[in-house]
Structures are given as structure tokens and as C-alpha cells.
Amino acid sequence: MLSYLHKLEAAGAPPPCFREICVELGYQSTNAAKKLINRLRDAGDVTFQPGRARTLKLAKTPETGVPLLGSIAAGFPDNQDVGRIERLQFNPLNFGIRNPTDAFALRVRGDSMTGRQFFDGDLVLLDRSAKPKNQDVVAALIDQECTLKTLVVRNGKAWLKAENPAYPDIIPAHDLQIQGVAKAVIRILAA
Structure with a gap:
């Protein structure tokens, strides 16, 4: 999933909606896509605003070193x-x-x-x-x-x-x- 988001971001494409995530990952239900996104958010890998369309973004981790x-x-x-x-x-x-x-x-x-x-x-x-x-x-x-x-x-x-x-x-x-x-x-x- 993260590689898909990186690919979209590099291409300058808008963030995917839940239906597009389902198509990309072969899910039948948008509920499965929502659960995946929530797990990625809890892990700090992505951010999004619940209830709003196309707000999914890769979390920018601060550069270290x-x-x-x-x-x-x-x-x-x-x-x-x-x-x-x-x-x-x-x-x-x-x-x-x-x-x-x-x-x-x-x-x-x-x-x-x-x-x-x-x-x-x-x-x-x-x-x-x-x-x-x-x-x-x-x-x-x-x-x-x-x-x-x-x-x-x-x-x-x-x-x-x-x-x-x-x-x-x-x-x-x-x-x-x-x-x-x-x-x-x-x-x-x-x-």
C-alpha cells in the first residue's frame, strides 16, 4: 500500500479514494480499505481527515542524522x-x-x-x-x-x-x- 502511495505522490497524482484503494489492492469492500488506512495512520505512516474525500497523505517523517x-x-x-x-x-x-x-x-x-x-x-x-x-x-x-x-x-x-x-x-x-x-x-x- 505504501509503495502505491509513493508512486502516486511521485507522479503528482491526487490521493486515492477508498474505492481506488480497493481496486489497487483487490479488496471487495471499502470497509477493508478503511481498516487498512486506519492501521497505517496508527503506525504513523499516513495522515488523513476522516469524513473528507482524498485527504490521504504519506506522513512526512523528520529527517534525522x-x-x-x-x-x-x-x-x-x-x-x-x-x-x-x-x-x-x-x-x-x-x-x-x-x-x-x-x-x-x-x-x-x-x-x-x-x-x-x-x-x-x-x-x-x-x-x-x-x-x-x-x-x-x-x-x-x-x-x-x-x-x-x-x-x-x-x-x-x-x-x-x-x-x-x-x-x-x-x-x-x-x-x-x-x-x-x-x-x-x-x-x-x-x-
Whole structure:
């Protein structure tokens, strides 16, 4: 039944009436369809308004976990577009992020942060509401390009430092915006 409702919703079709549910499921009685819908409602899978036609809807369950928004250069900054959004199923509160909606994750690309133990392929968990401090690892937008680096603040001036001597410091020509402060690195070990 739920797959039928998903199919209708994806096609932009109106919700089915009880007779259409009977036809779809091979029921003889609309009473059987009503009982099924009531069970789905009690389970939290659907909502509807009794006594009104075509109000059946799939229940929208809140998304959980942390969105994985793509990748970030840990090398020279780039402006790579964000790909499809996945969600990592863990609680950001366990990593010191006070508001779960401020948490996001990015996959590390490159080797400029190996001195701080961020390696190519790692996932970095970031907090967009944390106030960045000197020596924090940050996801930054510098002159319209994204990168993962250590924030350095001296005498009121801020720049980004790589944690690999093969890479230079990055001093903003125009603009430096901190997108998030790193709270954790997640490394998947090969079996």
C-alpha cells in the first residue's frame, strides 16, 4: 500500500479514494480499505481527515542524522559544486554540537591537513553556529572558493594555514567567510 502511495505522490497524482484503494489492492469492500488506512495512520505512516474525500497523505517523517553535503578541498581551494545530499545517521549532540540543525559533514579531498590528522576520504563533522577561534580547523569560503584549513588570527587579521609544508598559507584577497568549525573527523577503516 505504501509503495502505491509513493508512486502516486511521485507522479503528482491526487490521493486515492477508498474505492481506488480497493481496486489497487483487490479488496471487495471499502470497509477493508478503511481498516487498512486506519492501521497505517496508527503506525504513523499516513495522515488523513476522516469524513473528507482524498485527504490521504504519506506522513512526512523528520529527517534525522547529519547531512553530508559533498566534499571539500584539503589542498588548494576550489569551487566544486555540492552533490546529492546524503545523511549520516548519528547524533551531532554527541560531538558537542548544541543544535543538530547546525551540523553538517563534508568528505575531505586532498592532503593539506595531514598534520592535523585529516586525510583524503575522511568525513569532517562541522558546526556552522560555532564561533571560530584562532587555531580551529574550519571550512572556509575564501575569495569564493571552499577549503578546509586551520584558521590563524593575529593582530586582527585572519588567514588560513595548511597543515602540510607542501602547501602555502592562504591570505584572502577580498573575502574570508567561515562556513563551519570542525568538531570531529570520521575515518572509515578498510576491512
